[in-house]
Amino acid sequence: MYALGIDIGGTNTKFGIADEKGNIPYQARLKTQEFAEYADLIYALKNDLAKNFNLKDLQGIGIGAPNANYYAGTIEHAPNLPWKGILPFSADVEKIFELKSIITNDANAAALGEQVYGNAKGMKDFLVLTLGTGLGSGIVINGDLVYGKHGFAGELGHTLVSATGRHCACGKVGCLETYVSATGIRRTIYKLLADYTEPSLLRGVSYDELSTHYITEAAQKGDMIALKAFEYTGRVLGMKVSDFVVHTDPEAVFILGGLANAGDFLLKPAQLHFEKSLMPLFKDRQILLQRSGLKADDAPIVGASSLVWKYLSV
């Protein structure tokens, strides 16, 4: 049997078929913003799928989405999606496919994926941070995802770095994701370009065009602004990870997503400042801060599909 995994993002909606081993025989994507109604997106996705796959082989549907409420099956006031208000997303997917579905936020799905297919196999207490356009997080305690009273646990991207800091899309000021995310490092680059006089490859790129990939390439060439930006981003990440750790005392913290692909440029300063900032009581516990074991391209699909194996399989 197969699971359908759907990952709703502000830019792309990725979907694919996964088996229990994490193999993905088929995957595709649609542009989220092209669908004025989310039901149209689901129909388009079903049509694409039906051409390439026998829908009768599906066990269920797992959905990762921003601001998803696991209990209610809804997506609620997601600022980066084209559909406003509270959407009964899971119920509509079930009607259209005539299959059971589970929805949760994309980072929770990634955390389950890490547990089922990635580096958290066998772990019962860990955290996954997804460093994409924003910063998402999934917290696993005693083997289970933490949803909380209202279904919104794990919004670590909106913990405070500085009360007088950067403005965040959520309406607050100084949120972690304004520093540690693809958008955050871009903001840091522009701050550094303003503060320093050194030449930099990054002076030739517009804000809108500046990607994490490009910043990483510049760092590989020794670009001082790019290196400084990773050092700063890693420092903020490491300090905040030491705060997360004293909450739930995990075995490991995994990072995933575009910014995590920068590898040691980000991880080295993050690990250094994590160790430095960690409460001494935790220092001998060898808590890991490392990259996810999921392939970046597959992670959204296997994450969402692992919801099916976790909650819908018989």
Place this chain on the structure above:
Amino acid sequence: MYALGIDIGGTNTKFGIADEKGNIPYQARLKTQEFAEYADLIYALKNDLAKNFNLKDLQGIGIGAPNANYYAGTIEHAPNLPWKGILPFSADVEKIFELKSIITNDANAAALGEQVYGNAKGMKDFLVLTLGTGLGSGIVINGDLVYGKHGFAGELGHTLVSATGRHCACGKVGCLETYVSATGIRRTIYKLLADYTEPSLLRGVSYDELSTHYITEAAQKGDMIALKAFEYTGRVLGMKVSDFVVHTDPEAVFILGGLANAGDFLLKPAQLHFEKSLMPLFKDRQILLQRSGLKADDAPIVGASSLVWKYLSV
């Protein structure tokens, strides 16, 4: 049947007998620092108890202590206790009493007490912050205390307020408990007395003698320094509570302990800044920030004894 509750503090060790309804027919205290060996403290406590109570009526022993490791039954490197290193506390209590025992950190015990006897009855997701000499915390998710991989979850007193802030007993800088605790508000008072010229009742008290109780009395008399100190302490508390909430999405956060006894002087600014700092996604959820439902004097005993009802009753 009765449970023996023991609360090990840096100054006093409180102990008492509680029934399942939270009644405490007997309680007493010993000076922790007078015992060079912790075994002597346990023997002294047993002797005192045996004079006043039939030990055969005990079901088990619950122990709350700083830096307690729930899994190992140990107290590990607690900076405020006279005994150094890793102590097999629970095992030695069991030998001396010939009864089963459970140990956890004092704030975890308080959280269980809140669930069994206090304002968290029927709640499955909540936090308790104990504002004493330090700041302790117990996190309950899905009805269960969170211990984490190594047994040390819930050290929220050591999350970061300011990387360039006050020195903490744990060895770090800028920890929450250096601001929000009986010690923290005392430090704030001294900072304010240095910064302002206004007369204040607090100018006549030495640092060592300055108690939360005295600061509260000064605030009741309209003392500007005392009022400012509560406003500042409440602000830091409220901002950090909004950070805790996005981690585990609780139904309520309860505060307990000496500083919490200041009531609205602390709670009003804390609630204001909690609301202000909270991520908008959580704003309509009516997450409570309020005082514990436990009587301050009874809380350590009923908290520790509730470990027995939770884990040792048949």
